[in-house]
Structure formats: C-alpha cells, structure tokens
Amino acid sequence: MKLFTVGPVEMFPETLEISGRQLPYFRTPEFSEIMLENERLLKESVGAPTEAKTVFLTASGTGAMEAAVINCFTEADKLLIINGGSFGQRFSDICRIHRIPYDEIKLPFGDTLTAKRMAEADGQGYSALLVNLHETSAGQLYDIAMLSEFCQRNHMYLIVDAISAYGADEIDFEKYNVDVLILSSQKALALSPGISMAVISARMYEERVLKTDSGSLYLDFKEHIANMTRGQTPFTPAVGILLELHHRLKQIQSQGILQMNKEMQSLAERFREQLQQKGFTIPAYPLSNALTPVLLKPHAREMYEALKEEYGLIVTPNGGSLADTVIRIGHLGNVKWQDYEELLAAMVQIRERL
Numbered sequence: 513m514k515l516f517t518v519g520p521v522e523m524f525p526e527t528l529e530i531s532g533r534q535l536p537y538f539r540t541p542e543f544s545e546i547m548l549e550n551e552r553l554l555k556e557s558v559g560a561p562t563e564a565k566t567v568f569l570t571a572s573g574t575g576a577m578e579a580a581v582i583n584c585f586t587e588a589d590k591l592l593i594i595n596g597g598s599f600g601q602r603f604s605d606i607c608r609i610h611r612i613p614y615d616e617i618k619l620p621f622g623d624t625l626t627a628k629r630m631a632e633a634d635g636q637g638y639s640a641l642l643v644n645l646h647e648t649s650a651g652q653l654y655d656i657a658m659l660s661e662f663c664q665r666n667h668m669y670l671i672v673d674a675i676s677a678y679g680a681d682e683i684d685f686e687k688y689n690v691d692v693l694i695l696s697s698q699k700a701l702a703l704s705p706g707i708s709m710a711v712i713s714a715r716m717y718e719e720r721v722l723k724t725d726s727g728s729l730y731l732d733f734k735e736h737i738a739n740m741t742r743g744q745t746p747f748t749p750a751v752g753i754l755l756e757l758h759h760r761l762k763q764i765q766s767q768g769i770l771q772m773n774k775e776m777q778s779l780a781e782r783f784r785e786q787l788q789q790k791g792f793t794i795p796a797y798p799l800s801n802a803l804t805p806v807l808l809k810p811h812a813r814e815m816y817e818a819l820k821e822e823y824g825l826i827v828t829p830n831g832g833s834l835a836d837t838v839i840r841i842g843h844l845g846n847v848k849w850q851d852y853e854e855l856l857a858a859m860v861q862i863r864e865r866l
C-alpha cells in the first residue's frame with residue numbers, strides 16, 4: 513500500500529522508529545529542552561523572528577484554526593475570509609459559531625484569486641484576513657505576496673493557515689508580515705496526526721492575545737505561551753508526536769527548508785508534465801507543490817476506488833460536489849519518483865476501461 517494522500521501521509525522509517533518507543537515522562541528539564549528546541553527550529557523554518565511566540569496544541573489542524581480565531585478576535589471585529597473550498601469554509605464556520613462578524617470572498621472551483629478580486633475588499637474596515645495559503649480541497653496556492661500587500665495597505669492582521677503549504681511552498685513569516693501562522697503534524701512533516709502549532713507575531717500577542725478573553729480553557733494562547741517560556745504545555749501533550757517533530761525539524765534544518773520546497777516542486781512538476789503527456793487534465797489556477805488535482809469528470813470516484821482496490825495506491829478523493837470531478841495526488845512525505853511511475857501506469861490502465 514502506498515499513500516498519495518495529504519494527511520496522514522507516507523511516514524519516514526526514522527519517524528516510525530521513534531513512534532514505536534516507550535514515551536518518557538514530560539514534566540522534566542530534558543523534555544523542556546526538547547520543546548524549546550522544537551520552538552526554535554520551527555520558527556527558523558518559517559522565517560519567524562525570535563520574539564514571535566509559539567504554541568503547541570494537542571489537536572488536529574482545525575483546533576489550531578479555531579484557537580487562532582478565538583484568541584485574537586471578538587464580536588467587535590469584522591474579518592475577511594477567502595473561501596475557495598472546504599478549508600476556507602471551515603474558517604467561516606468557526607467565526608459563525610463564535611459569533612465573530614465576517615465577510616467572504618467566495619471562489620467557485622476553478623476560479624483564480626486575483627489582486628483585482630482582493631481590491632474590491634479595500635477600505636471596508638476589516639481587522640484581519642483569514643486565508644488557507646494552500647486551499648487543500650482544490651489544490652490552489654494563493655499569492656502570499658499579494659495578500660500580504662493587501663493587508664498592509666488596509667492595516668489588517670494576516671492569519672495564514674499554512675498547514676498543507678508548509679514544506680511544500682515558500683513561507684516567510686517576517687517578509688510577509690504574518691501575524692498567526694498555523695501548522696500541523698500530519699502533512700509535509702509526515703508525522704502522526706495530533707499536534708498543531710501556531711506561530712504568533714509579537715504585535716498580535718501584545719495587541720490582541722494578551723487582551724482577549726478566549727472563552728476557552730484548553731485552547732487559551734495566554735496559558736500556552738506562559739508555559740512555553742519554560743518549554744512546557746499547560747496539559748499533557750501528545751508527547752510522542754513532539755518527539756517525532758523534534759527529529760524531523762532537525763532533519764529539515766540540515767536539509768534546508770528551501771531545498772525541501774524545491775524537491776517537492778520538481779517531483780510535482782515532473783508528475784504534471786507526464787500526466788498531461790498522457791492526456792490527463794489538471795486545473796489552470798496556480799497549484800501548490802503539495803498535491804496535484806486531476807480532473808476526471810465524471811469518473812473521479814471510480815478512478816480512486818480502482819487505484820485503491822486493484823493496485824493498493826491510495827490517492828485523495830474529494831467530497832461533496834467535487835466527488836465525481838477531481839482526485840488529488842499528494843507529494844508529501846516519503847514518496848519517490850518511482851512511486852509516481854507506478855501510479856501513472858495504473859491510471860492509464862484504469863482509464864482505458866472507464
């Protein structure tokens with residue numbers, strides 16, 4: 513079985529070895545040391561300055577998305593959300609549930625987010641932009657430089673869910689004036705699911721987090737940040753995943769995150785070239801290096817099923833209205849060009865009889 517999914521993904525042998533070990537007790541100076549190093553390496557990998565704060569939540573990515581919203585904003589704010597698929601929709605759902613006012617820029621499947629589209633939202637008094645840098649449901653990578661510029665000229669905070677972009681696409685916290693960057697363990701980090709992280713700018717921490725009643729015990733950033741000054745979390749974390757993370761961050765540091773981006777890019781580009789040569793169609797909007805969507809209307813579901821049942825190759829199906837239209841093929845984790853050759857051959861064979 514081989515996973516071409518977006519999380520969990522094919523894990524590396526060293527990670528699997530770590531995940532099989534006895535867990536240590538965590539209220540110790542040794543574990544604190546590891547956590548402080550996790551923070552330092554994570555910030556370094558996203559280009560965040562030392563004064564930025566980091567929280568490690570034992571939650572899936574959605575937990576960190578919700579935590580970011582409730583720790584930074586209130587009913588007195590008005591937020592702008594890019595809703596280009598199910599992850600954009602999730603930010604809207606979070607704001608609706610917590611009664612935080614918001615507007616959406618809705619992108620139907622296939623549309624590209626342009627500067628012109630953003631300019632229509634100029635001067636509307638929004639306090640922040642919430643965006644999933646890579647909208648994983650469609651595979652679209654938004655233009656972070658353009659969005660950052662939009663936030664600067666409108667004096668807005670920038671909240672970036674980079675869960676599926678981290679490791680795959682360029683992220684630079686400081687260069688793009690990001691205020692909260694949201695990450696998670698099960699995508700390009702290729703770890704077990706269960707740890708999500710937020711990197712928070714000093715200005716967001718001082719102007720918002722310290723002054724906002726989050727209304728949550730478990731997800732309160734103030735508590736998490738206070739604990740992290742000594743390398744601890746307020747509650748028992750997923751200790752094992754934090755150890756997996758420590759190993760992986762050291763490995764990413766020695767490889768270089770830009771090199772990691774580049775390798776994923778060349779894998780994705782080579783695969784897309786071959787796909788198109790074989791007559792498959794991919795969307796025209798800008799794509800993340802994390803995955804390749806393939807347009808297979810109306811046979812997407814059958815393609816997914818046949819790859820899984822007959823070849824043991826697991827790609828990522830879509831839900832809802834896109835279920836029959838598109839499959840997504842991940843480039844995250846322990847996957848190699850050889851695996852894509854096998855996948856391509858299987859896709860061609862299956863297509864003949866669809």
Ligand SMILES: *Cc1c(COP(=O)(O)O)cnc(C)c1O
Pocket residue numbers: 519572573574575599644646647648673674675676696
């Ligand atoms: C995977 C992902 C999440 C997190 O989803 P969970 O199932 O809660 O882990 C959030 N945002 C994006 C863009 C993602 O790709």
